[in-house]
Amino acid sequence: MSAPLIGVSTYLESAASWGVWRQPAALLPAGYHELVQRAGGLAALLPPDGTPDAAASVVARLDGLVIAGGPDVEPVRYGAEPDPRTGPPDRPRDAWESALIAAALERGLPLLGICRGMQLLNVVRGGTLRQHLDGHAGPPGVFGAHPVRPVPGTELARVLPTELDVPTYHHQAVDRLGDGLVVGAYAADGTVEAVEAPDAAGWTLGVQWHPETGTDVRVMRALTERAGAPAPAGR
Numbered sequence: 001m002s003a004p005l006i007g008v009s010t011y012l013e014s015a016a017s018w019g020v021w022r023q024p025a026a027l028l029p030a031g032y033h034e035l036v037q038r039a040g041g042l043a044a045l046l047p048p049d050g051t052p053d054a055a056a057s058v059v060a061r062l063d064g065l066v067i068a069g070g071p072d073v074e075p076v077r078y079g080a081e082p083d084p085r086t087g088p089p090d091r092p093r094d095a096w097e098s099a100l101i102a103a104a105l106e107r108g109l110p111l112l113g114i115c116r117g118m119q120l121l122n123v124v125r126g127g128t129l130r131q132h133l134d135g136h137a138g139p140p141g142v143f144g145a146h147p148v149r150p151v152p153g154t155e156l157a158r159v160l161p162t163e164l165d166v167p168t169y170h171h172q173a174v175d176r177l178g179d180g181l182v183v184g185a186y187a188a189d190g191t192v193e194a195v196e197a198p199d200a201a202g203w204t205l206g207v208q209w210h211p212e213t214g215t216d217v218r219v220m221r222a223l224t225e226r227a228g229a230p231a232p233a234g235r
Helices: 030-038 052-060 091-107 116-124 155-159 218-227
Strands: 005-009 011-018 021-027 042-046 064-067 111-114 144-150 164-168 182-187 192-196 204-207
Touching (some): 005 030, 005 218, 011 091, 030 042, 052 091, 064 091, 064 116, 064 218, 091 111, 091 116, 111 116, 116 192, 116 204, 144 192, 155 204, 155 218, 182 204, 204 218
Parallel strands (some): 005 042, 064 111, 111 204
Antiparallel strands (some): 011 021, 144 164, 144 182, 182 192
């Protein structure tokens, strides 16, 4: 059996440098594709598409999907005014990744949201975000760490059965849960650290931390195992 093909969403930056070149670029921290590969998958990087309608065609070619971390989701997407501490919007990325999530849910494609990806999953399902909290990141550009507690009986608890320390870098979090989502883990301060969708046609999980910066492959391996399983009848 061939390794499952896992698509990972990327950043579109106005300028990036390599060698003598400085040009617009689609890019992604290497930890994401390396984690997919270590977990037994083939990684395909998905740049933002100018036509979100293309998302269904992209998803149809994948065995699994990862929505990567990144900038704050624009508050207008969940009916809120921006907090002064909320970062500038990336509307093309919001639109593209929202379309990818919706297409994956519709198709029953195994889906993993990481940090921003989890928050956007919650928003796509009609939930809201808390726009600022402290204590979940290190200094600028440095990941912090704190423990998370899996909720017994959830899919996350099956994958990660015991409390564990995770690498973290975020200042926003889930507020009101989206439709059909349940909490998979909490931080000690009550922050939602994982969500999942038991009602979804396929395996759907979001984690607030950054497994791509650590050594624990269990969450990504759970995705690749589901992505490599036989497709349901009718898919």
